[in-house]
Each structure stands twice: as structure tokens, then as C-alpha cells.
Amino acid sequence: MTALREDLETTRWTPVCSYADLLPERGACALVxxxxIALFRAFDGSLFAIGNHDPFSGAHVLSRGIVGTRAGEPVVASPMHKQVFSLTTGMCLDDPAVAVPTYPIRVTGETVEVGFP
Known part of the structure; x- marks a missing residue:
């Protein structure tokens, strides 16, 4: 068994909202x-969960950022100072020394769940 699979098996999943509540290319914030946690649903239906705290401004605003892609990678641009964060890795593409946490996310039935180890 791989380490990633073992991590997901020991993850505690918390229901946060209905899948239909997440609009494509728009963020939503959930307190878990x-x-x-900033939640995002891409046009293709894939889901992403990252920390909502913008490390550059200190505000919890990433869920209100502009969603898009950079070089094919799904990203969100902070609404404060426009730094761009990868939705898959959490890394700031404008300053690779900075990152926000990412969280596993899944859909069970119609319910979106965020995971914590």
C-alpha cells in the first residue's frame, strides 16, 4: 500500500456543503x-481545497479570489495583492518560497467533504 493511500485511509472527513452549492470557477469558504478552508469547483467538476488565509495580506480572502489557470494548472489569484496560488499544490507561483496548505476533498453522495489527517 502506498503512503498516500494509507494517509487517505486514516483521514478524518468532515462534511462541508452540497456539491451543487459550489459554483464552477467560484470560491466558497467553510469553517472546519x-x-x-477555501473550496473551489472547476468547470470540469474537479474540486480543490486550500487554506483561506492569504499569507501576503494576512486576511482570510483566498476563497474570494479570481479562479483560472496558469500554464494549464488550476490557480486562484488573491483578491488583495494578486499573488497566484496553485489549487493543487498550494504553492505561490509568484513567490515559490510561500505556500498555503492544501486539503484532500471528495464527494460522498452529493456532499462535499474535506479531510484532515
Missing amino acids: GDRQ
């Missing part, structure tokens, strides 16, 4: 425990 004490963490603000």
Missing part, C-alpha cells in the same frame, strides 16, 4: 474545526 478552527480552520478556514
